[in-house]
Amino acid sequence: MSIKSAPYYWVECDGCGATSTDGGDFSAWADAATAEEDAHGSDWTEVNGKHYCDGCDDPEGEDA
Numbered sequence: 001m002s003i004k005s006a007p008y009y010w011v012e013c014d015g016c017g018a019t020s021t022d023g024g025d026f027s028a029w030a031d032a033a034t035a036e037e038d039a040h041g042s043d044w045t046e047v048n049g050k051h052y053c054d055g056c057d058d059p060e061g062e063d064a
């Protein structure tokens with residue numbers, strides 16, 4: 001058996017730097033789309049391509 005590595009993805013808050021997977025069942029995801037889905041499931045918000053945790057959501061007062 002060989003040992004291999006692959007890129008993994010998670011979402012980091014553009015407000016405070018928190019990690020979307022903190023406290024979750026997984027620390028990273030195998031693809032970016034799943035990482036974003038997981039973040040949205042944890043009440044994360046995406047504003048103009050940036051991501052904010054539920055503590056920093058809507059920093060610009062926009063409804064995503």
Ligand SMILES: [Zn+2]
Pocket residue numbers: 013014015016017018052053054055056
């Ligand atoms: Zn935050």
